[in-house]
Amino acid sequence: AAMRSKRTRKTKTVCTFCGVGCSFEVWTKDRKILKVQPSEGPVNAISTCVKGKFGWDFINSEERITKPLIRKNEEFVEASWDEALDLIATKLGGIQQQYGPGSVGFISSSKITNEENYLIQKMARQLFETNDVDNCSRYCQSPATDGLLRTVGMGGDAGTIKDIAKAGLVIIVGANPAEGHPVLATRVKRAHKLHGQKLIVADIRKHEMAERSDIFMRPKPGTDQVWLMAVTKYIIDQGWHDEAFIRENVLYFDDFKQVLETYTLDYAEEMTGISKETLIEVAEMIRDADGTCVLWGMGVTQNTGGSYTSAAISNLLLATGNYRRPGAGAYPLRGHNNVQGACDMGTLPNLLPGYQQVTDDTARAKFEKAYGVKIPSQPGRKNGQMLDAIMEGKMKAMYLVGEDMALVDCNANHIDEVLSQLDFFVVQDCFLSRTAQYADVILPAAPSLEKEGTFTNTERRVQRLYQVLPTLGESKADWEILQAVARRLGADWHYNHPSDIFDEMASLSPLFSQANYDVLEGWGSFCWGSHDGTDTPLLYEDGFNFPDKKARFALNDWVQPVEFEAQYDCHINNGRMLEHFHEGNLTNKSQGIQSKVPEIFVEVSPELAKERGIADGALLRLVSPYGALKLNALVTDRVQGNELFLPMNSVSKDSAINFLTGPAADVNTSTPAYKQTKVRVEVLKPK
Ligand code: SF4
Numbered sequence: 205a206a207m208r209s210k211r212t213r214k215t216k217t218v219c220t221f222c223g224v225g226c227s228f229e230v231w232t233k234d235r236k237i238l239k240v241q242p243s244e245g246p247v248n249a250i251s252t253c254v255k256g257k258f259g260w261d262f263i264n265s266e267e268r269i270t271k272p273l274i275r276k277n278e279e280f281v282e283a284s285w286d287e288a289l290d291l292i293a294t295k296l297g298g299i300q301q302q303y304g305p306g307s308v309g310f311i312s313s314s315k316i317t318n319e320e321n322y323l324i325q326k327m328a329r330q331l332f333e334t335n336d337v338d339n340c341s342r343y344c345q346s347p348a349t350d351g352l353l354r355t356v357g358m359g360g361d362a363g364t365i366k367d368i369a370k371a372g373l374v375i376i377v378g379a380n381p382a383e384g385h386p387v388l389a390t391r392v393k394r395a396h397k398l399h400g401q402k403l404i405v406a407d408i409r410k411h412e413m414a415e416r417s418d419i420f421m422r423p424k425p426g427t428d429q430v431w432l433m434a435v436t437k438y439i440i441d442q443g444w445h446d447e448a449f450i451r452e453n454v455l456y457f458d459d460f461k462q463v464l465e466t467y468t469l470d471y472a473e474e475m476t477g478i479s480k481e482t483l484i485e486v487a488e489m490i491r492d493a494d495g496t497c498v499l500w501g502m503g504v505t506q507n508t509g510g511s512y513t514s515a516a517i518s519n520l521l522l523a524t525g526n527y528r529r530p531g532a533g534a535y536p537l538r539g540h541n542n543v544q545g546a547c548d549m550g551t552l553p554n555l556l557p558g559y560q561q562v563t564d565d566t567a568r569a570k571f572e573k574a575y576g577v578k579i580p581s582q583p584g585r586k587n588g589q590m591l592d593a594i595m596e597g598k599m600k601a602m603y604l605v606g607e608d609m610a611l612v613d614c615n616a617n618h619i620d621e622v623l624s625q626l627d628f629f630v631v632q633d634c635f636l637s638r639t640a641q642y643a644d645v646i647l648p649a650a651p652s653l654e655k656e657g658t659f660t661n662t663e664r665r666v667q668r669l670y671q672v673l674p675t676l677g678e679s680k681a682d683w684e685i686l687q688a689v690a691r692r693l694g695a696d697w698h699y700n701h702p703s704d705i706f707d708e709m710a711s712l713s714p715l716f717s718q719a720n721y722d723v724l725e726g727w728g729s730f731c732w733g734s735h736d737g738t739d740t741p742l743l744y745e746d747g748f749n750f751p752d753k754k755a756r757f758a759l760n761d762w763v764q765p766v767e768f769e770a771q772y773d774c775h776i777n778n779g780r781m782l783e784h785f786h787e788g789n790l791t792n793k794s795q796g797i798q799s800k801v802p803e804i805f806v807e808v809s810p811e812l813a814k815e816r817g818i819a820d821g822a823l824l825r826l827v828s829p830y831g832a833l834k835l836n837a838l839v840t841d842r843v844q845g846n847e848l849f850l851p852m853n854s855v856s857k858d859s860a861i862n863f864l865t866g867p868a869a870d871v872n873t874s875t876p877a878y879k880q881t882k883v884r885v886e887v888l889k890p891k
Contacts, residue, residue, distance in 0.1 A: 212238065215672040216726065218659045220315060220652040221255040223538030224365065224388045225661025227727065228252060230653065230672045235264055244727045247365055247661060253386035260653065263673065267635055269648040270677025280636075280646065285678065285688070288645050293692040295628040295644070299601045300332055305580065309590040309599050310337040312551035313606035314540035316649075317657030318666065319705035320682040321542070321549035322557060323697075324605060327686060328584075330575040331693050335553045335562050335584025336599070339546040340607055342587050346873040347505040348536035349547060351514025355522065355758050357749025358733055359547065359559070360664045362497075362533025363742045369395040370531030373402040373493030375486075377428055377517065378503020378879075379537050382412035384780040385662070388537070389413065392499075402489055406431065407503060408777055409807075409849055410842045419485055422844065423476040425775050426765030426880055428504055429513040433762070434472030435487050436520045437464040444491040446525030453748065453755055454522050460757035467762075475762075490524055495531035502539070502779070506879040509763030511872040519757050527755070528744045538662035539780075541652075545660035548716075548732070549709065553584035558713025574712055587613070588874045591622045601628040605682055606649060610639040614865040614876035615830050632685055647689075648679035655681035657702040658724060664731045664741060666716075668724045765880045766868045772828060772882035774812070776848040778861040805838040807849040808885075813839045816887060823889040828881055831863040834888065848883070 212233050219226045227245035231238040237260050242252050262268075272288035273280040283291075299307050310328040312321050321339070328337040341349065349359030356362075368374060369391045381389035389412075395401035396416060405417040406428060414420045423431055439445050440461060450457050469480040490496050498517045504510060518534050526532040538544045550557035556579075560567035568579050585593055587609075593599035602623075610619045623629065623642035631643040634651050652659075653672040660666045675681070680688075683702055690697045699705050703721040710716040719730040731741030747753025806826065808818055818824065822837045826848070835850070843849050850861050861878065868877040 213672075214241070215670050217653060217669040217672055218541070218667045219252065219256040220541045220659070221259055222385055223540060223543055223662035224248070224385050225541065225659060225663075225665055225667060226252050226256050226387055227667055228256065230260075232672060235673055237261075237263070246665065246667070246727065246729045247663070248387045251387050251390060263651060263653055264676075265635075268676055268679070269634060269636060269646060270679055271648060272678070273646040275644045288647060289688055289692045292630055292645055292689055296601055296603070296630070297693055299628060303600055305333040306336060306585075306593070307599060308332050308334065308336070308601045308603065309585065309593070310551070311587060311590075311602065311604040311607050311609060312337060312339040312546055314340045314543035314546045315606050315652075316682045317542065317652075317655070317669070317702065318545040318549050318660060318709070319657045319702040320605070320686065321546045321551045322705055322709045323683055323686040323690070325550045325557065326575065327603075327690055329571065329579050330577050331690060331695055333577055333580065335580050335582070336590060337551050337584060338553055338587040338590065339543075339551040340540065340612065341543050341547050341552075342873070342875055343612055344502050344539050344875070345505060345536060345543055345547075346875045347510030347870045348500065348514045350511040350873050351516075351518055351758065352534060352536070354756065355515050355518035356527065356534070356744060356755045358743050360544065360733060360743060361535045361662055362527060362744070363530050364663045364665075364731070365391060367530040367742070368392060368497050368499070368535065369399070369401070371395075371401060371493070371495045371497040372531070373404065373489055373496045375404045375406070375496065375498045376413055377406045377432075377498060377500040378505075379499055379501025380407070380409070380411040380413065380779055381499065381501075381537060384501065384539065385537050388662075402493060404486055404489060408775075408843075408847055409779070410844075419482065419489065421478045421482050421486070423478055425777070426507050426509065427476040427762075429509050429516045429762045430467060430472050430475045431478055431483060432513065432516040432520055433464055433467035434469055435483055435490070436516070436523050437467045438469060438483065438487045439490065440464070440523060442487070442491075444487070445523045449525030450523065453528075454757060455754050456757045456759060459759050460519065463759045463761065490520075495529065496521065496524065496526045497531065497533060497535055499535045499537055501537045503777075503879060505870070505875060506877055507763075508766060508868055508871055508877045508880060510870040510875055510877070512758070512760040512763055515758035515760060522755050522757060528742070530742060533743070536662070541661070542659040544662060544664060545658070545666070548660055553586055557709050558715040560713065570712060574708075586874050588869065588876075591619070594622050594625050600626065601630075602626055603630045604639065605632045608637040608639045610642065611637070611860050611862060614862055614878055615867055616860060616862040617831050618867070632682055634679070647685050648677065649685060650675040650679045650681045654679070655683075657681075657683065658706065664733055666719060666724060666730045666732070668721065668726075668728070763871055766866075766877065768829070768882040771884050774846045774848050774883050774885055776806075776826065776828075776850060776861070776864060776881050776883050777843075777879060778850045778852045780852060804835065804851055806835040807840050807843045808837045809843045809845055809847060810839055810841055811845055812885075813837070816885065817890050818887055819891040822887060822891040825886040825888050826864060826883040827886065828864040828866065828883045830866045833863050848885075
């Protein structure tokens with residue numbers, strides 16, 4: 205027993221499977237994970253969900269890439285690190301020299317650490333003198349960030365996850381936290397069940413939180429902004445708004461009232477399909493609540509009006525005085541474990557680390573001095589624009605870290621075509637993702653359990669991960685790989701540990717000036733944007749994040765959803781599933797999880813099933829203007845009418861939603877409008 209306990213190690217880390225940011229100790233013996241033990245995590249205490257508890261076998265998967273791979277004659281062959289690094293330096297360096305800035309683009313990841321994200325933007329800006337760097341928040345959360353930046357000035361949750369339990373009313377719009385953010389959802393469930401908290405859910409699918417809610421409304425797809433504005437108008441018309449709060453804190457109230465003119469209850473009922481009576485009930489519930497929090501996800505953001513709808517949520521909260529106190533405010537739910545951190549670290553074409561604009565001469569000058577180069581004063585290309593630039597022959601090479609673009613970007617068939625145009629493509633990943641198959645060089649990356657660094661969760665909380673296991677084979681932490689590549693390209697980078705990188709980042713970003721690895725030691729954490737960064741993580745305590753400290757009502761009208769030809773008569777929604785992480789690249793290599801959900805399916809309503817003769821398990825072919833998929837039907841009343849639902853976690857790669865999605869995007873941030881997809885259904889085998 206003594207021998208055994210000696211070999212059992214307990215190491216604290218942070219979960220990598222969603223933006224809630226649970227932390228726990230992982231008990232290991234050699235490379236075997238014995239158990240996951242939550243205890244003192246500032247977010248989750250003794251809770252985790254099924255992914256955090258059982259999702260880790262992928263770590264020892266046979267499919268891990270453990271050596272650099274180089275494409276030779278259309279096959280990947282193993283290579284030494286030296287060979288791979290030399291090739292990258294020659295090719296990328298050569299392309300940059302020949303074609304100049306803008307010929308190499310960078311895609312970062314919301315799964316890797318803050319330090320690694322920082323280095324990717326540094327590599328782009330310092331070594332390639334470009335702002336052409338983006339991350340996967342472009343696929344999900346950029347519209348939420350945009351809506352908040354324009355109204356309240358900070359792209360983050362207004363308070364902590366714990367604060368949500370203090371709200372009198374929680375409104376969830378286009379999100380399914382019971383599956384996407386389970387431990388956060390538990391807090392809402394408990395407050396609702398035990399402490400009289402009210403719950404309103406607006407969603408096109410009747411998921412678990414909808415079942416639990418006091419009011420569940422099903423707006424027609426893409427119409428959330430209409431009901432939000434109508435409810436806001438009704439509240440103001442009734443005099444239930446917070447006049448004093450607005451006077452003191454918010455600009456453009458008169459203009460805002462004018463914009464609201466169109467959004468009467470009649471108009472909203474017609475456009476959204478939600479009855480006037482329900483909308484009045486919603487308004488009354490907001491009036492009566494002691495604090496309202498709005499939680500939203502990709503059902504809002506992945507629409508042509510995603511950023512304006514996010515702003516409409518913030519407008520409603522401003523009009524009712526629901527900011528600047530615990531248990532109130534805007535809570536965009538970050539999907540990936542580090543989507544917040546990736547944005548904080550400036551892997552964005554318009555932002556330097558710590559939300560400093562590249563167009564801000566003073567901020568840019570600070571980075572130029574630190575990096576010893578000129579940084580372009582204009583924003584770079586977003587990922588969609590990079591793809592266009594590749595098709596136009598302007599961008600020749602791409603460096604992508606831990607992102608499966610060919611599976612998660614819209615219109616997968618088109619992405620295939622784009623990626624095959626690249627002259628040179630470097631991918632860092634743990635597995636041979638669909639995207640990696642287009643690479644010229646694949647560098648074997650270590651997953652979170654095999655490295656140190658920090659993640660930032662949805663409530664802006666930075667937490668440390670400690671290395672649980674040694675790296676597998678010749679794989680390396682992404683920060684080490686980036687440093688090796690940068691040095692091979694001639695950069696003077698000498699980081700011995702992620703803390704060195706963090707310190708450099710913090711020295712250049714006022715948002716993090718009080719943060720360092722000592723503060724983050726053990727279970728310690730740091731929330732940016734609040735008074736002392738550690739224990740009162742409420743945003744806007746000293747006013748909103750504008751020079752005059754005032755928030756602004758956003759003055760945007762509703763953006764109508766995309767129209768489809770009549771033959772595409774079924775709307776197809778997509779979303780998360782409890783068991784799987786995002787596109788499933790990790791969790792589909794975890795046996796326990798894979799055996800629970802071996803196959804992906806499409807949900808069909810009982811009405812549609814009856815009308816078209818579709819039995820449970822029938823084989824369907826879904827055809828959109830952009831592609832087709834074959835899937836088995838799951839008949840369920842979670843969906844209604846001509847509404848279909850496909851989990852986005854493609855267990856089998858060929859069943860990904862993005863073989864159906866098209867090029868439509870949020871008008872403001874270019875985030876794909878994944879949620880505006882329509883198909884026609886062909887019944888191949890009725891069963
Ligand atoms: Fe991990 Fe999210 Fe589950 Fe927590 S709720 S254990 S962070 S997947």
